[in-house]
Amino acid sequence: GAVVSQHPSRVICKSGTSVKIECRSLDFQATTMFWYRQFPKQSLMLMATSNEGSKATYEQGVEKDKFLINHASLTLSTLTVTSAHPEDSSFYICSASGGTEETQYFGPGTRLLVL
Amino acid sequence: GNSVTQMEGPVTLSEEAFLTINCTYTATGYPSLFWYVQYPGEGLQLLLKATKADDKGSNKGFEATYRKETTSFHLEKGSVQVSDSAVYFCALRKDSGNTPLVFGKGTRLSVIA
Numbered sequence: 001g002a003v004v005s006q007h008p009s010r011v012i013c014k015s016g017t018s019v020k021i022e023c024r025s026l027d028f029q030a031t032t033m034f035w036y037r038q039f040p041k042q043s044l045m046l047m048a049t050s051n052e053g054s055k056a057t058y059e060q061g062v063e064k065d066k067f068l069i070n071h072a073s074l075t076l077s078t079l080t081v082t083s084a085h086p087e088d089s090s091f092y093i094c095s096a097s098g099g100t101e102e103t104q105y106f107g108p109g110t111r112l113l114v115l
Numbered sequence: 116g117n118s119v120t121q122m123e124g125p126v127t128l129s130e131e132a133f134l135t136i137n138c139t140y141t142a143t144g145y146p147s148l149f150w151y152v153q154y155p156g157e158g159l160q161l162l163l164k165a166t167k168a169d170d171k172g173s174n175k176g177f178e179a180t181y182r183k184e185t186t187s188f189h190l191e192k193g194s195v196q197v198s199d200s201a202v203y204f205c206a207l208r209k210d211s212g213n214t215p216l217v218f219g220k221g222t223r224l225s226v227i228a
Contacts, residue, residue, distance in 0.1 A: 006158075032213040043204065043220040044159075051213070093158055097213055104208075104216060106151070108158035 002028045004096050006107035013084055014115055021079045021110045023094035029074035030096035034104070035067075038091040050077050084114040117142040121205045121219035128195055128226050136190040136222045138179075138205035146207040148172075148181055148188040149216065153202045162190075162203070195226045 003026040013019050023033055032051050036044040048064075050056040050071035058064045066088075068080040077096075081088055091111050095104040122137040140146065150162040150172070163172030168183035177192045188205060205219040 034215050041221075041223075043218045044216075046215045046217075049215055095159075095216075103161055103164070105161075106159040 002026075002096075002098070002105045004094065004105045004107040006094060006110050008110060009108060010111045012113045012115065015085050016083055018080055018082045019084055019112060021081075021092055021112075023077045023079070023096065023107050025075045025096045025105070028096075028098050030077070030098060031074065032097045033071055033077040034095045035069060035077075035079050036093045036095070038093060038109070044093060081112065084112070086114045088112065089114045117146065117207060117209060117217045119205050119207055119217055119219035121222055123220070124223040126222060126224045128224070130197055130226055130228050131194045134190070134192040134195045134199075134224070136203055136224070138188045138190065138219060140186050140188065140205075140207050142207055142209060144209065145183075146209050148179070149206040149208070150177070150179055150188070150190050151204040151206060153204065153221070155201070159204065195224070197226045197228055200224055200226045
C-alpha cells in the first residue's frame with residue numbers, strides 16, 4: 001500500500017515553544033490530508049481537513065490559530081502547534097487520501113510531550 | 116450525525132481462541148466501513164474494508180461483513196495469535212476518500228500464549 005511518513009516521531013519541548021510536525025505522502029499525490037489527535041486509550045479525534053492549496057477546515061472546538069496547518073504541495077502537509085502547553089501533549093496522526101481512492105493511509109504518528 | 120460504537124475492551128484471549136469484536140454504526144445512506152489496527156507504538160494500518168451492503172472484507176484471517184439490516188460490521192477471527200495483540204478501531208466514511216473517517220473508541224486485544 002501507499003506510504004505516509006511523519007516527522008518527528010517524538011518530540012519533547014518546553015511550554016511556550018512552537019512545534020512543527022510534517023506529514024508526507026511518499027509515493028502518491030495526496031489531494032487531501034487529515035490531522036487527528038489521539039489521547040491515551042481513546043479514539044482518534046479529527047482536528048482538521050486540509051486540501052492542497054487551500055485553507056484547512058477545522059473541526060468545532062479546534063483553535064485554528066493554535067494549530068496551524070499548511071498543505072502547500074501534493075505530498076506535504078504540516079501541523080504547527082504554536083505556544084505549546086502541557087495540555088497539548090498528545091499523539092498526533094495524519095492521514096492522506098489521493099482523491100476518489102477509497103483508502104486513506106495513515107502516518108505512524110508523532111508523540112508530543114510539552115513540559 | 117454519523118457515529119461508530121464498538122465493544123469496550125480490553126479483551127483478553129488465549130492463543131487459538133475465536134475472536135469477535137462488535138461494531139455498529141449510525142449513518143444516513145451507505146457509508147464505507149473499515150477496520151484499522153494499531154500495534155503498540157505504531158500508527159494505524161488498514162486491516163480490511165467493505166464498501167457496500169453484504170460485502171465481506173478479509174485480511175490476515177480477519178473477516179467482517181457489512182450488514183445493513185443490523186447496521187453492523189463485526190470483526191472476527193477464527194484463531195488468534197499473540198501477534199494479533201493490538202488496538203482495533205472500527206470506522207466509517209460517508210463519501211469519497213476526501214472525507215474524514217469517523218472512528219469508534221477502539222478495542223484493545225491481548226492474546227496470551
